[in-house]
Amino acid sequence: MKIGIFFGGPSREREISFAGGRTVYDNLDKALFEAVPVFVDSSGNFILLNWEFIYKGTIRDFYPPVSALPASTVPVQLYFESLGELSLEEQDSIISEVGRRLEPRELSQLIDFAFLALHGPSGEDGAIQGLLEWYGIPYSGSGILPSAFGIDKVAQKKLLKALGQPTPDFRLITAEDWDAAAPQATLDYLVRELGLPLVFKAPRQGSSIGISILREADVVQFATAIERSLFRKTVTQAEWQGLSDAQKISWLQRLVDIRDGIGLPVVLSSTDSLELLAVSSPLNEANSSAESNPKIIYRPEELLHALNERLAAAESVLLTSVEGETQVLVESFVQGREFSCIVVEDANGQPLALPPTEIVKGDEMFDYRSKYLPGLARKITPIDLPETCIQAIRDACETIFRTFGFQVYARLDGFIQADGTLFLNDPNTTSGMLPASFFFHQAAEIGLNPSQFLTYLIRTSLSARRRGGLRPVKLAALLARLDAAVAARAAGEQARIRVAVIMGGYSSERHISVESGRNIYEKLSSSVKYEPVPVFLTGSSADFRLYVLPINVMLKDNADDIREKIEHHEAGHEMHPILERIRREAQGITSTYAGPAATQPQRVTFDELAGMVDEVFIALHGRPGEDGALQQQLEQFGLPYNGSGVASSQVTINKFDTNRRLREAGLRVAEHRMAARLEWAADSESFFRGLEMQFPYPFIAKPADDGCSSAVKKIKTRAELEAFTRLIFRDQEELMPAEATTLSLGFKEEFPRKEAFLVETLIDRDGAAHFLEVTGGLLTHWGPNGELEIEIFEASEALATGEVLSLEEKFLAGEGQNITPARYATEATERQRISEEVKRELRQVAEILHIQGYARIDAFVRVRDNGAVEVLIIEVNSLPGMTPATCIFHQTALAGYTPYQFIDRILEFGKQRTAQMTLAD
Structure with a gap:
């Protein structure tokens, strides 16, 4: 099909x-x-x-x-x-x-x-x-x-109220009401009717976009919340003129973000008379035939010019998105435990609620970032409640599914209070479909991997459309074809190559490792060649512990959740009875699409793993994984693996050793040195002065053996240097709040503990005509005579919104911008000339460090006025991130490889290398 x-x-x-x-x-x-x-x-x-x-x-x-x-x-x-x-x-x-x-x-x-x-x-x-x-x-x-x-959240609320279903009290504020009424009077009315806190929602948005919580009766915060839901923004003269030019750009970047800001295009108007400002631009002249027509601002530079011009005289202006909302849904706040439940149609067309997931967080809102970046909010499935309470949630969700006439699947969100009262709100007919979303996460609890779940949904959707009268004869034939194909797939399953996908670890990169591992698993599981086996590594550098994971545990939200499930099982706890019940109810689905599957993690030795699989894909990052220790274990049991060998990995894991070797070979790297805890503990003042004498502010401080932008900071002052040092040399696991504030650490940002850290000069433009940060991938092949051939891909240009490239920009879908190929020059011939020089340098790096398999090399590139190209190497990743959004897949696509083909070639290289080593022995 x-x-x-x-x-x-x-x-x-x-x-x-x-x-x-x-x-x-x-x-x-x-x-x-x-x-x-x-x-x-x-x-x-x-x-x-x-x-x-x-x-x-x-x-x-x-x-x-x-x-x-x-x-x-x-x-x-x-x-x-x-x-x-x-x-x-x-x-x-x-x-x-x-x-x-x-x-x-x-x-x-x-x-x-x-x-x-x-x-x-x-x-x-x-x-x-x-x-x-x-x-x-x-x-x-x-x-x-x-x-x-x-x-339509408003229609949903009205129907729930009419049916007597528990739902938070609500009021509607239209844009016209808001413009006409006094903010204080409106706030007083809402507090009187609904109490505090108040929840503000854009009625036709999802992904927590346009949502705010007002916890105190502050009229300024109230106006901000209303504007957020209407996708408006009032800008005052004092606010605007208090920003530097650089701060105005940052402010503009946030404003035009379609998730956290209001986006473009916008209409700019006066806040006192609401008269529209005529912004001079060819676009506006073309789109306006009368003075009364709205003047639409399409581009950031137009908006910047308009704000500078208007706020030089006016006290404030109002920006309104042309795709904004016309009303705000205001709800009373529900104090309770938040959950989300996927409901699907079972094999008989009846609603079947999957195990509800609890969203565990602090006082912060479950916003866009918390939803989609692993490790920020915890998702516990099933919600930790007695079976009767969980069943009550499932019954309520199935009732709403029937009441609203949903078909195939839906996601129901809600709260359960201490007394058992349930509030359901915001049903979604389409759930987010990222690899670890509720959608796949809960389906895994009945034993379906993403590929199998999608097959079931397609089949169920065909049946639903046919029931609804859409082309019944044609769809009957389609259903028969699909059923026959599914049965043939199950009956004629050929032996596939079994690949252990090892993910997790115990470093600050463990969550990204799980994302990489799941992506590899999913690419392989939907193929006809490979059968992936998910394996979680935990323990310590002295004691690797391996666990084969069932699909429901592999699709837990992050590495900590997976480890917790393993510990729960090892402590002797049985499967939650509600899960057993749901699995029985879902047997009509799983017997056709999944078959029998393990439900609990299984600890294995390396020897046992070698008897279960044909080869290994290491999806770990940093230590362990990229340091050669795991590779040594795999070689002992003759298991082929991806990436570089032991000796090369032992070098590239250490940024200091990598830089030293590259410098000795004549390549450009930043001035660098290691800063040791013992030196700091002996005389902290001498420690700081020594660094300041060698590295003028600002400079870069970072761990020498971690990647993923973990704890990479631009140090601008002594206070920041002291804060960084105290954090990385701390004894306790928790971060110190004062130091975290000094370094502007993000929400739940991890900061590893080390015995030493790397200090480098800040690589800057240095007068170059063009200056950019790039990341370039490579793939190695065996030549006809067994020689190693290195294929260097077109590098990506990485754009950081902050001082360094963040975790979100590297790995969160929709966050970072990686332009592939990098924009070395506007003219195509010149761009290609520079690209070839950069690739030549990256090939040298791979040769010097004896890289095999694949890798990612990060660098800065300076292009001088005379055309001279300078490549300054930052670091080498021998097992680069393989999350769905990572830029190495952009580069391989330009070279003609789909992600699956790229992974296939990585695995084939590893098998050929092992065969050569065996032959040599």
Whole structure:
């Protein structure tokens, strides 16, 4: 079957939709389905996307393409809508660089089924569902009416109230009411009616976008919350003029972020009379025929100019997103334990609630960042309650599923209070589909891996569409074909190559390692060649402990949750009775799509692992994994593995040794030295003065043997140096609050403890005409005579919004911007000349350090006025991150490798190396 995956779209959740669409694309069973990527841009154009763009980190990495971007002095990423009003021909020209436009009438000839990974308005509101029904194309999830109902929080609240279902009290504030009323009077009214705290929501948004909590009756905070939900922003003269030029750029970057800010385009108006400001621009002149027409600001530099001009005289201005909301849903705050529950149709078409997940956090809101970056909020499945309470949650969710007429699947969120009172709110007809989302996380509890779950949802959706009267004869034939193919797949399963995917560890990189490992597992599990076996490594450097994981444990939210489940099992605790009950209820599903599977972690020795698998993929980062210790163990048992060998790994794990070797070989690296705890403990003042004499502020301090931007800090003052030193040399596990504040550590940012850290000079422009940070991947092959050949990929340009590239920018879908290939020059020939020089230097690094398999090399590049190119190496990662959004997949795509093909070649290289070593022995 040809499965059209619809992803992207015009909503503020488009980045999560893009990442979710990629997850579906990768996890569809290749023996059953052919994936057809249909990217929907923010103007609603359907684009048959060239496959290589699916693996970009964000939509803005490829669309609009660089060739379509206007010249700008403001470093703010642009979406398609910031190009303004474009003709059909102009749009087609842009689309042709990433794929081709699809007319809706073409869809029925191109695809058999539409899998909808779209979110929010135009995705889960019935619009796309209606279009597909018009053309007779079956699609995933709920139909038109339940989808339209599922997007409208206000309609949902009214129905729940009418049915007597518990739901928080609420009031609506329209934009017109807000503009006309006095803020203090409105606040007093809401506090009187609903009490404190108050919850503010944008009624047609998801992913916690446009949500605020007001905990005290502060009119300024209240106005900010209302504006957040309306996607407005009042800017005062004092606020604006108090910012430096650099701070204005940072402020602008946050403002135009479609998730945390209001996005572009915007209308700028006076806050006293609400008269619209006419901003001088060719775009505005073309789009306005009368003085009364709104003057729309499309681009960041236009907005910057307008704010500077207007706020030189006016006390304040109002910015309003053209895609904002017209009302705000205000709810009373529910004090209780927060949960989320996926409900699916069972084999008989009846709702089946999967085990509800508790979202454990502090006082902070479960926001976009906490939802999608592993390790920030804990997700405990099932929620830690007595079985009767969990069953009450399931019963309530199944009732709402029936009441709202949902089909196939839905996600129900809610709270349970201490007295057992349940509040359900915000049903979603499309759940986030990232690898560790609730969607796959809960399905794993009944034994379905993502590939199997997607197959079941496609089959169930076909059945639901047929029940609804859509092309019943055609869909009956499709169902029969799919059922026969699923049965043949199960009956004729050939022996596949078994690959242990080792993930986790015990360092600050353990959560990213789990993300990498899961991605490798999912790429292999949907293939016809490999059968992956998830293995979790924990323990210590002196005692590696390996556990084969069942799928439900592998898909826990992060490494700490996985380790906790292992410890729970080893302590003798049985499976939660509710899980046993749900598994029995789901047997009609799992018997067809999954078959029998383990439900508990199993500890294994290296010897036992060698008897279970044919080879190993190490998805660990830093220590252990990249230091050669694990490789030594695997070699003892003849297990092929990915990446470099023992000796090379022992060098590249240590940034100091790596830099020293490269410098000795004549390559450029930063001035560096190790700063030891013993030296600091003996005489802290001499320790600090010594560093300051050798490294003028600002300089870089970081661990010598950790990656993933863990504790990499730009040190600008003595206070920051002292704070960094105390944190990295601390005795206790917890961070010291004062030092964490001094270093501006992010929420739940990890900071490892070490006996020494690396200090480096800050690499800067140094007068170069062009200066950029790049990261370049490589892949090695065996030549015809057994010689090692190194393939260097086009490097990516990494753009950091802060002082250093953050964890989120490297690994969180939709966060960072990696431009591939790097923009060394505007002219193509010159760009390629510089690229070849950079690749030549990166090849030298690989040769000097004896890198094998694959690797990622980070560097800065300076291009002088005379064209001279200087490459300054930062670090080498012998087992680079392999998360879905990582830029190494952007680079391999340019070279013609899909992620699966890249992983396949890595594994084949490891097998050939082991065969050569065996032959040599």
